[in-house]
Amino acid sequence: MNDLASTAAPGRTLCRPATRAALRRALPAVAAFAAIRLLGVAVLAVWSAAAGNNWHTLLTARWDSLWYTRVAELGYGYTVEPVPGLIHSNLAFFPLLPWLERGLSALLPLSAADAGMAVAWLSSLAAAWALYAIGERLHGPRAGIALATLWAALPIGIVQSMAYSESLFTALAAWSLYAVLTGRWMWAGALASLAGLTRPVGAAVVAAVWITAAVTVWNDRAGGASLRSSLARHRGMVTGVLLAPLGWCGFFLWVGARQGSFTGYLDVQGGWGNGFDGGIAFATYLWGLLSGPGFATGLGLLAAVVLVIWLYLHGARRGQPLPLLVYGGLVLFLALTAKGFFGSKPRLILPAFPLLLPLAAGLARWRPLRAGLLVGVVAAASAAYGAFWLNGSGPP
Template sequence: MTDLETRVVPSGSVTLRRAAPALLGYAAVRALGLLALALWSAARDKNAYTLLTARWDALWYTRVAELGYGYEVRLPNGDVHSNLAFFPLLPWLERFLHAATPLSYGDAGFVVSLLASLAAAWGIYAVADHVYGRRAGVCAVLVWAVLPVGIVQSMAYSESLFTALAAWSLYAVVTGRWVTAGALASLSGLTRPVGLAVVAAVWTAGVASLLRDGEARPAVPFARNRSTAPGPGARTPERASKATRVLGMLLAPLGAAGYVLWAGHRTGRGPLGYLDVQAGWRNGFDGGYAFARFVAAKFTSFPSALAGLGLIVGVALLLWLYVVCVRQRQPLPLLVYAGVVLALALCASSYFGSKPRLLLPAFPLLLPPALALTRLRTSRSALVVGCLAVASAVYGAWWLNGSGPP
């Protein structure tokens, strides 16, 4: 299904200069989204910056940064919302910036998200450029930027930070930098529970690489294109030693495992205590049963039936995109990562309104539409992206001033 061939990597392929068009385009889309949010919020007599930094999960992260763990809210129905549900890397960074600068915890969260979103865009570019070329890299970043819920990338949430760590970990995997991949996977596991997807990608790639050690072809970086000819200044990455690959694999799960075990100890319920914390938030993995019931309930009346139909179409589109990714023979680590993110988002019993933002890190699913854009003339692809950017900006402003991401 996936070729384990050496992809000749141009020297400096992820330099800032090479990625500059993608990053500038990304910054322009995000600036448009923030402008639309500011105008919409002003018209509704709301503060756009407050919507970005001091609502929903952003408040939980700043509380952890300021007061540490141990805070919980008991709801009338008996549910217990504990801040142990929130992984620590973002609060740690907020606390560091607050201590090192005059920024408040909320301001620090916004700065971290801003910088992390650029790092995520750069990482997405690096992966797409490595697999499909520079033009595909630029288009992949722009498609990620114009997602309907792209405004979350500018919020003091952990999605941008996680996507940055995941993208660069996957880039390290497909280019054979195993220790870097493992270290970044470990950090992603300190950011969100879905860090499991990055760990799975590193482990699957590592096992596949080790299994091929005895074959004629060396186990070297993953790539789709067998026939890329060396360009000026091109180099072939050296084969990583078995010890290096094993070390990267061992590093990958340390962050998530360490926090989950610590949280379980903190609850006094042992290794599985973190699952109890998630249960207090009504979060769990039920194979999609709760989500299916939620969708089915939409068909009890005509207006909501349209929303139910839209949800079915949306899920079908996501599954179709994943099938296309497989048919296009994306590198194995990308397929594993995207598959796990997709499964955790769709099959979790968490609040259903949060599912769109939970899918934000699944950027490999965006490579097929990015490739489709590369086949258009530059003027046409720019027009398509421009229209989508306007629609995304308007939707994000409306959404954040309404129900928004819980």
């Protein structure tokens, strides 16, 4: 919250020279990110060939990528019943990625699946640029590079190269948060609306915009400013606040109308075995591992949960800006307190890049050679794990 003053500072619209200058500064981070991701795909290709699998199929036609492709090709309304009592409907998948898949496949000689992978790859580069911009603003250029490379080298970083929506969502969310940090409220609201059309956790971006706007006005009023002068100082704030929830609320309400119930989207998620239970199911699952033959797995999972919570609290103690705290905290909270598909929780936490900021700030203080060697080792381990996971039988 110490940086809330900078969050509230009005920004000017980026002109082309400024954009080019910002991109030049970000190029080392984007290049390092691309190198790490290309390493991951290369290791996947070699591993898949040895295992008799097709790396391209693993990236474009497995798990959720198949559901996105069906939405792009057939529209909404497709359901399956894998086991009695569970109805898997493609209404669970938000529409922006399928829309882009359909549009690209209509314009270019690409299948919907290949279009989805293209969107993911391009979006991941846009996300890397945004992460650099945030890290640079808060801790300097080296921290920006470290943040982008650490995000690329996460154990499940291969998801960023799959025809999934995580890369697209992270790019939209990160640029929306950067717009909040720099006072570009209309951009923040528009990007938050698009993020809300991408994944259910888009609500976290909306909350970051709304809560930061409310606290900014509150602080101005506490400083003696009138409401009118506060809103005049923060140009576009009202518009941004109004734009932010349109995507998420629009899809939620559309599914509700289609299902004939205001809670229609929640009912669809329930058909998948998903929902919010405050973390009871996850805690039960974790305890089952710790108290049985899966003790080692449970211990590793518990350590990972403790680590991400510690990273969040450490960022809060270091004065991480309010929009990043709200966004990162909600992404983490929703991931850990949802029931069902426990193996997908690492992927659900993937967009919570603010958790990496304390590590990036610390890495930026290392000597470049030492930092590069560490990132290289982590990237190699990430590439090997991604190849192992995708050639296996289930989520991480």
